[in-house]
Amino acid sequence: MEMLRRNLKRQASRSLSAFAVSSPRAVDQENHHPNLAAASPPMSPSKNSPRQGASPRSKPVQRSVSSVAPSKAAAEEEQASAPADDTPAVKVVVRVRPTVCRPVDGKDLFFVRKTPPCSVAVGDRSFVVDGFLDDRASQADAFDMVGVPMIESALAGFNASLVCYGQSGTGKTYTMWGALAAMIDSSSDHADKGIAPRVFQNLFAQIQGRQESSPEKQTSYQCRCSFLEVYNEQINDLLDPSQRNLQIRENAGNGIHVENLTDEYVSTVEDVNQILMKGLSNRKVGTTSMNLKSSRSHVIFTCVIEAWSKGFSSNGFSSSRTSRITFVDLAGPDIDELDGGSKHCTREERHVKKSLSKLGKLVNILSEAQETQKDDSPHKQSCLTHVLKDTFGGNSRVTFLCSISSEHRCRTGTLSTLRFGERAKLMPNKALINEISEDDVNGLSDQIRQLKDELTRTKSGDTGSCKSGYFSGQNARESLHNLRVSLNRSLILPHIEIDSEEEMDVDEEDVHELRDQIRKLHSSSEDAFEDFMDAESGNDTSCSMGENPRTTEDDDQPVIDDYDEGPDMEEHKMSNNTKADQDLVSVRKSFLSIGASPQLSPMQDPTLCSSPKIHNKARKSITSPGLPPSKISVSDCPSDSNAVRSSLQSSKLSPTDSLAASLQRGLHIIEYHQQDPAPRKSFVGLSFDHFALNPRQSVAKVSSSIQASPEGQGAASSALCSSCKKAMDIDGNQPENINTEKQIVIPTGVMSNESANVPLKVCYLMAYFYISSISFRRIKHFLKPGGQHHLNNCFKERD
Numbered sequence: 001m002e003m004l005r006r007n008l009k010r011q012a013s014r015s016l017s018a019f020a021v022s023s024p025r026a027v028d029q030e031n032h033h034p035n036l037a038a039a040s041p042p043m044s045p046s047k048n049s050p051r052q053g054a055s056p057r058s059k060p061v062q063r064s065v066s067s068v069a070p071s072k073a074a075a076e077e078e079q080a081s082a083p084a085d086d087t088p089a090v091k092v093v094v095r096v097r098p099t100v101c102r103p104v105d106g107k108d109l110f111f112v113r114k115t116p117p118c119s120v121a122v123g124d125r126s127f128v129v130d131g132f133l134d135d136r137a138s139q140a141d142a143f144d145m146v147g148v149p150m151i152e153s154a155l156a157g158f159n160a161s162l163v164c165y166g167q168s169g170t171g172k173t174y175t176m177w178g179a180l181a182a183m184i185d186s187s188s189d190h191a192d193k194g195i196a197p198r199v200f201q202n203l204f205a206q207i208q209g210r211q212e213s214s215p216e217k218q219t220s221y222q223c224r225c226s227f228l229e230v231y232n233e234q235i236n237d238l239l240d241p242s243q244r245n246l247q248i249r250e251n252a253g254n255g256i257h258v259e260n261l262t263d264e265y266v267s268t269v270e271d272v273n274q275i276l277m278k279g280l281s282n283r284k285v286g287t288t289s290m291n292l293k294s295s296r297s298h299v300i301f302t303c304v305i306e307a308w309s310k311g312f313s314s315n316g317f318s319s320s321r322t323s324r325i326t327f328v329d330l331a332g333p334d335i336d337e338l339d340g341g342s343k344h345c346t347r348e349e350r351h352v353k354k355s356l357s358k359l360g361k362l363v364n365i366l367s368e369a370q371e372t373q374k375d376d377s378p379h380k381q382s383c384l385t386h387v388l389k390d391t392f393g394g395n396s397r398v399t400f401l402c403s404i405s406s407e408h409r410c411r412t413g414t415l416s417t418l419r420f421g422e423r424a425k426l427m428p429n430k431a432l433i434n435e436i437s438e439d440d441v442n443g444l445s446d447q448i449r450q451l452k453d454e455l456t457r458t459k460s461g462d463t464g465s466c467k468s469g470y471f472s473g474q475n476a477r478e479s480l481h482n483l484r485v486s487l488n489r490s491l492i493l494p495h496i497e498i499d500s501e502e503e504m505d506v507d508e509e510d511v512h513e514l515r516d517q518i519r520k521l522h523s524s525s526e527d528a529f530e531d532f533m534d535a536e537s538g539n540d541t542s543c544s545m546g547e548n549p550r551t552t553e554d555d556d557q558p559v560i561d562d563y564d565e566g567p568d569m570e571e572h573k574m575s576n577n578t579k580a581d582q583d584l585v586s587v588r589k590s591f592l593s594i595g596a597s598p599q600l601s602p603m604q605d606p607t608l609c610s611s612p613k614i615h616n617k618a619r620k621s622i623t624s625p626g627l628p629p630s631k632i633s634v635s636d637c638p639s640d641s642n643a644v645r646s647s648l649q650s651s652k653l654s655p656t657d658s659l660a661a662s663l664q665r666g667l668h669i670i671e672y673h674q675q676d677p678a679p680r681k682s683f684v685g686l687s688f689d690h691f692a693l694n695p696r697q698s699v700a701k702v703s704s705s706i707q708a709s710p711e712g713q714g715a716a717s718s719a720l721c722s723s724c725k726k727a728m729d730i731d732g733n734q735p736e737n738i739n740t741e742k743q744i745v746i747p748t749g750v751m752s753n754e755s756a757n758v759p760l761k762v763c764y765l766m767a768y769f770y771i772s773s774i775s776f777r778r779i780k781h782f783l784k785p786g787g788q789h790h791l792n793n794c795f796k797e798r799d
């Protein structure tokens, strides 16, 4: 309770002090045209430097000193650590415009009155404000109440903004800029001079005073200005009228800035006044029922002040502060919708109302939103709200000068303006000192060094264990490559469109079962391998690519390995009947191509694609004789030949090593599938290549063996028994009629002994095993009695 009472007391005294017009003129009004280059800044730009961003080049480290509505604990902590500064981040000052009309209906003109301690009353409605300037207040009073705190804030490193809001004709432009004549005469204390020229007059005087009073500090200042208007939802450069419809950019380094907006460097108040006059003369004006020369665009004048303090460190750098002074003169809505303005003005009026409405909504959102709920989206509703992001709810001390009229006919507009001010006061602006100190620079340098070290470690692979499993990134690539090499045959892995692929769900039970069966087969295959090697003794089992250089006249065509045929087999072929010949040709042209699903994320890798990109339609290109035209082929891509060749050439593993490696890889794949449920949906695009190692053969002499029935006919997987040429279902049965989308032709009887560097059976096994990474269920079925039977038949026939 005690704390609450103290807070309330503090707030009340703060409001009271702000409410009273008590600020003395900070400096004399003489203009000294100071030369600001006491110490050389890091950059010495020319005076006029157009086409630069409107915001500071570097985003300074921001030190929090004052914020609105912080949590109680945070507030206590902040007060303990920060210098005492009770300046609220958002202030609302009301100024009443002198009456210009005589009462026509006898009603009281002066219905707006000040009520203690710090409120403005309109009828029975009361609004809490931070300052009140009645209709007798002068421009100097307005400057004292609003302008002087802005200067103090800016020189302390805060961003400071003044936003004039109110109905058309209530004196916004007059209060902010004053009469043009007063601006031209910058040396005199003209009564009509507005807040902005007074601020700069005072600012430059203060800067000079600081430099002269403490030359040992060697602080250098540099100021640059920009001036823009938001007209019909477009941003135009008031300092360069040819620059229209400029774009707002936002990035971490520069924050919000307007691209290509002219920045002009200034060092005297005359410089600023010239810019102000130039910009204001380019502003769009029109006529409203309240104002003959009414502003029809919102204008934003920004002055960036950069200050460098030299220190005695090695780099001569001590601290740098960058602050912004922003003047926002909003166009006011007309009191009368039917003001007799031209059609063009009506359109302008619509835009003015729309943009002000969005600004009002933004203020509502910001005033109601909790600190944690703030996001960028409300600012992006319009150009105006976006470009004023720092002013509304951001890093800025902002004063809302609500211009009102005491005329009765403006009552609605006056109430609306005061309501706006009341809500704006609740905005959670967080004003920070924008400073970079030497410590900050050192800290950032350390951070950069650490990040560089981390990057270097990451690049060199010294990242400890792989976080995402064995089959991720490079590991996955290497593993798949090893597996492919170990199978001693080329694998073409086409990208196959997902939409037409068959989804395979793999459940854990299947995987466990499969794993057991593979283990069993692992041992049995070793036996089979031994047997096979015995049977193959006497045959040339060299796997050198150079061993069988059956080059063809198609040498310049894409070359892939194929089944080379020995004389025995050739004889065997010749003795077969025509149908068998056709089968042989068909199988001879066969090869294996496995299309890994693009969705197997950790295994999927673009670099695997030494393969053609196969689309659904492209898969039906090459057909084997005797097969329906819809049979699938995926290998007629010339670009693959080199990749295939290199794949084959890199095959240096012995058959047993290959077997062991393949099984090991396969187990990893299975483990991976068990661990990660994501890839359980596999898509199979199967096209069989030859399994055994074979010398190259041009594509012209090989073709596909993956067969697909015409689209739309069933999707059940099956295999064609190459001996009987009947489709078998997955369990090895021969159904009456199987319409398959994908069929696997198992080539038999065509393998040459010379070329079979790896036993055919093992190759078959490995091939299917490899497929297991894609299609567990199929493997599982093949490992079932029926499937095994079929596989064994093939092997027997071969042997």
Ligand SMILES: Nc1ncnc2c1ncn2[C@@H]1O[C@H](COP(=O)(O)OP(=O)(O)OP(=O)(O)O)[C@@H](O)[C@H]1O
Pocket (backbone or CB within 6 Å): 096, 097, 098, 166, 167, 168, 169, 170, 171, 172, 173, 174, 175, 288, 291, 293, 294, 295, 296, 330, 331, 332, 333, 403
């Ligand atoms: N406090 C004041 N003392 C003397 N004249 C004033 C005062 N306020 C406004 N005026 C005069 O009223 C007229 C309209 O003022 P001003 O153009 O500043 O209004 P505004 O709010 O900017 O209107 P709009 O939104 O249409 O641009 C001007 O001629 C201006 O000189």
